[in-house]
Structures are given as structure tokens and as C-alpha cells.
Amino acid sequence: MRILVLGGTAFLSAEITRQALAAGHEVTCVARGTSAAVPDGATWVRADRATGVAAFTDLDGHWDEVVEVARDPVFAKAALDALAGRAGHWTFVSSCSVYADPSVPGAAEDAGLLQPLPEGEHGTPETYGESKSAIEEMTRRAAGEKAHILRPGLIGGPGDASDRYGYWPARFAAKADPVLVPDIPDSPTQIVDVRDVAAWVLYGAARGLSGTFNVVGEVVPFAGYIAASRSASGATEEVVPVSEDWLVQQGIDYWAGPDSLPLWLPPGHEGFQARSNAAAVAAGFALRPWQETLKDTLEDERSRGLERERRAGLSRLTERRLLSRWKGGRPAGARSGGPPG
Incomplete structure (x- = not known):
């Protein structure tokens, strides 16, 4: 062509x-x-x-x-x-x-x-x-x-300059200090690999495909994605789930940008990372396993530098400050829910 x-x-x-x-x-x-x-x-x-x-x-x-x-x-x-x-x-x-x-x-x-x-x-x-x-x-x-x-939806994979999907596996791979995560274990994540989107474009072009399709990946609970990111990196650092309300009070942003927590979304966005891809899959859209995308993203993150300046996520200084505040005010034995006061 x-x-x-x-x-x-x-x-x-x-x-x-x-x-x-x-x-x-x-x-x-x-x-x-x-x-x-x-x-x-x-x-x-x-x-x-x-x-x-x-x-x-x-x-x-x-x-x-x-x-x-x-x-x-x-x-x-x-x-x-x-x-x-x-x-x-x-x-x-x-x-x-x-x-x-x-x-x-x-x-x-x-x-x-x-x-x-x-x-x-x-x-x-x-x-x-x-x-x-x-x-x-x-x-x-x-x-x-x-x-x-x-x-x-959110496109991830090797070469992603937005730093959203790659932030978490890179953060675990840095193997430094406890890792702060938003306490949203059941919230959906839905990433589509850039290579699969590109392949779908060419598939459609070769067949003269017409119409409109959600080109989105498998829905994966946030806790599953975090666990896989930790496992892929070989990290053993503590994972500290922190209350959403408390994070908002501290001025931490949703989703993207400096001092944000990628893949964390505000209320009212429960379907943003949980759209149906049934029509595209029925028409021939092929998805690689999300674990493969995660593994390849981590390799790409390592090649670009785990400690580089990022467009999304917490700086190490901000994360340490938040963890100190959270742990300093949390009742003994509490998992989350926000420190008193």
C-alpha cells in the first residue's frame, strides 16, 4: 500500500x-x-x-x-x-x-x-x-x-513519553524507600499497547475497515497491576496504601502531571478505564497479554533511566514527605483511612 x-x-x-x-x-x-x-x-x-x-x-x-x-x-x-x-x-x-x-x-x-x-x-x-x-x-x-x-483509552508500552503507565513499574524497580500508592485496590486500569493499536490501524487499512471502535485493553484491577509491577521489578520495598481523601488534601493530582499518581482518577470516572472493546475484538482487533506490555515497558523504563525527570508521578522528595506525614499521623495498626487531624 x-x-x-x-x-x-x-x-x-x-x-x-x-x-x-x-x-x-x-x-x-x-x-x-x-x-x-x-x-x-x-x-x-x-x-x-x-x-x-x-x-x-x-x-x-x-x-x-x-x-x-x-x-x-x-x-x-x-x-x-x-x-x-x-x-x-x-x-x-x-x-x-x-x-x-x-x-x-x-x-x-x-x-x-x-x-x-x-x-x-x-x-x-x-x-x-x-x-x-x-x-x-x-x-x-x-x-x-x-x-x-x-x-x-490510555496507550502504553515502550516509548511512551507521558510516563503514566510506566511510572509504577519504574518506581518499584528503583528499589528505594517504601512505595506510596493510592488505596484503590478494586479500581479498574485499562491500558492498550501502542504496538497493538498500530497493528489495528494497518489491519483496518488492508481490509478497508470502516466504522468506529473502542480500541482499549483488558480491564485490570489496580491492585493486580501494582502487584505485577512489583513482581516484575523484583522489588521487596513496603507498599503503603494511602487514603484518597488525604491525598487530595495534600494537593496530589490525579492521573498525570508533576506530583500526581498515575492511573488514579477522581470520583465520577469509574468507567473511564473500563470501556467495552467487544466490537473491535469481534472485528479482528488482537491484544497481547497486558503482562507482556508491563514487562516491555519496564525494560524501556530501565533503558531511559529510572531516576530521570518524569512528566507524571511523584518526585522522590514529595513521596518521602507524604509518607512521613501519613505514617506520623496514622493510628497504630491502621492500613488506610487517613491520619487523624
Whole structure:
């Protein structure tokens, strides 16, 4: 196939490019290349998508497959205007963040969506879900039956720069001090391996697959994920479960960012990491065991440095401070529930 990847330098789009090249396809990537180069073997068209349709003036001919990962509706519309008529198949990587209600476990693709961002309005981090919803709508309108829309949840695996999934196995592998965890043993985690998402993109392209699919992994209780992370790293350090309410009082953030606890979500998000993937699996989506993703993520974390500065998780200093406060105020024999006072 002749494949055009709108991107090709970052986590998922780079993995799609690598797998497509390994399968013998001709791959062209449109990217600025300010943070990384495209994988070896791909044709690189350097372009800034902020220029609109002009970003695609150097692209000629018909494409069997176009892969779009944009989060800005203005950029996505320009690509559709310039290329949809010359594409045999169009894949858009959306997100489960398009859903309006994250509280219902097991929800499928027919769940209600966020209101799309108005046409012509640029997306921001605060309007991520609305932006992806808008791009879905314009993709269906422009590409019609050629459109294959993926809604991943949290994508993990080797090369993940967000540090969310890799924080916990890396933290145990550091083998330093007790490990603070939120006391949420039964809360779901749901990670999909970047390599499986990339393979699904190419699977859909080869078969002309259309429609919208939740591309999410197996649901794993937080306690199971933590236990597996500890076991994979060979750690023996104490695990200290800490009350959610107390963590909030200490100013610790949910999910991502500095001084956060990855995979911990606020109330009302009980279904955010527990979506149904039944439709995708029935259509051929293949998942590797989550334990394999965890093992490979840990190897990647070690290669990049366990003590490096991270985008998500607690710094060692913050974690020690919290543990000291928690243990200093907790009644003897208490497992969790928050220190008095």
C-alpha cells in the first residue's frame, strides 16, 4: 500500500510508520520534525500544519491509506479538504475522551459524546475531548464509508513519553524507600499497547475497515497491576496504601502531571478505564497479554533511566514527605483511612 501518515515522529504515529515499513509498504510522513525524525525508510515531507492546506502541496497522487492523529480540528479539516478525495481509506485516531459520561463501566461505542468544538475553533488541552469529537464528525462527513475511527483509552508500552503507565513499574524497580500508592485496590486500569493499536490501524487499512471502535485493553484491577509491577521489578520495598481523601488534601493530582499518581482518577470516572472493546475484538482487533506490555515497558523504563525527570508521578522528595506525614499521623495498626487531624 501507499500510506500517508500525518505525523510519524511521535509515539503512536512513529510505531504505525515502523510497522508499515516492516510490512513492505511505501510510507510518507508529513511532520515538522521539531522533536524527532521519522523512522528510517519513510519519506519525510517537512511541513507545518499551521499553514493549512498549503502543508500538503508537495504531496502528489492517490493514497491507499491516510492516517490522521490530530487533536486540533482546524488542522484536521485542512487535511481532509486537501486529501480526502485522493484517499482510498482514511483512519482517524480519536480518543475515549470524546464520551460525555466517564462514570459507566462497560460502555460501548453508542454512548453519548461531548458536543463537538465549533468549526473554525482551535483545540486546546482543556477542550481535548470536544476537539476529537469535532474531528470525528468532520471525518465521517468528508471520508464517508472510507472512514475508520479508533477510540483508544490510555496507550502504553515502550516509548511512551507521558510516563503514566510506566511510572509504577519504574518506581518499584528503583528499589528505594517504601512505595506510596493510592488505596484503590478494586479500581479498574485499562491500558492498550501502542504496538497493538498500530497493528489495528494497518489491519483496518488492508481490509478497508470502516466504522468506529473502542480500541482499549483488558480491564485490570489496580491492585493486580501494582502487584505485577512489583513482581516484575523484583522489588521487596513496603507498599503503603494511602487514603484518597488525604491525598487530595495534600494537593496530589490525579492521573498525570508533576506530583500526581498515575492511573488514579477522581470520583465520577469509574468507567473511564473500563470501556467495552467487544466490537473491535469481534472485528479482528488482537491484544497481547497486558503482562507482556508491563514487562516491555519496564525494560524501556530501565533503558531511559529510572531516576530521570518524569512528566507524571511523584518526585522522590514529595513521596518521602507524604509518607512521613501519613505514617506520623496514622493510628497504630491502621492500613488506610487517613491520619487523624
